Amino acid sequence: MNSPLDNLINYISRLPGLGKRSARRMALHLLKNREKLMVPLANSILETAEKIQTCESCGNYDMTSPCNICSNLKRDHSTILVVEDVSDLWAIEKGGIYSGIYHILGGVLSAIDGVSPDKLNIKSLFDRVIAGDVKEVILATNATMEGQTTAHYLSQKLQDLGTKTTRLAQGIPLGGELEYLDEGTLLTALNSRTDI
């Protein structure tokens, strides 16, 4: 029978980016700070698991469903920005650069990992487009192979539905130095060059 500490290390090592060694270090750090960190952390996890809901409309995490963004009437409900994950939504919200609403896919299509369209929140996106007054869908999946494949798949389906579909511009990032950029980025930036 495993000791509670062994079990804890096993659970921690299942978190993304952590191996056994870091898991051991964290378990020891927790034991050294039982009152100030260990118990509060466990209670915080339980409270979050209980109170945070998945928005029935866009897939965002919030205390309410629909989430704060979907239920905000000041936002433009005719524009949906599609992202892979809630962390992408956070990145865009942090910038305060977008006033429409979102749709979170919950991942990307991947033949290797066996992620087919029915495993992502894709049907619900089409349902929203069909049901509502959506004027534009902005595809903002990551610029990875899988992200691009997913965007391509979505754009074809959305165009079949007659929806205006756009995607984020690709090119040189602000502050980017040519010397350090990969060839793919440089090629895209060159091919998509704009008039001054």
Add this chain to the structure above:
Amino acid sequence: MNSPLDNLINYISRLPGLGKRSARRMALHLLKNREKLMVPLANSILETAEKIQTCESCGNYDMTSPCNICSNLKRDHSTILVVEDVSDLWAIEKGGIYSGIYHILGGVLSAIDGVSPDKLNIKSLFDRVIAGDVKEVILATNATMEGQTTAHYLSQKLQDLGTKTTRLAQGIPLGGELEYLDEGTLLTALNSRTDI
């Protein structure tokens, strides 16, 4: 008022080696696996906090106090190996190379971090030496500046008590290639060279 999710991310980011970004990723990973990982992890933390004790004798973590090692009569109770942390004990126990008992300091002396001897389990080590039939104390602090300083401090005090005090040999690690070793290690290995 912070949402439970913000609080959770704050707690996670207080774990060693994690920043805000990894904390967010972990919180999202937990929310995606509520039943299989999130709730079991929280319960495991609480169970560990409740059941794992600090050994009153050596400072090890175990379900009982004295710990399994200290209460094992087959082990050599006349030899105490002194380490900084429980993880060091685990490393030595994993090797199965040592049959004595341990003493865990809980850190190292550090002027910069304000760690004075009274903040470590040092007095209890002297108490054990004074009280028991300790024949040898092996100092196995890390070969860092602070670890060496701590070993030096302990060795002086222990010699005042008339106890045989040793420390782990320093030199080239097994499989070590000279080209990749630092000058300090090479110098130590050269100065401590042995007859063939």
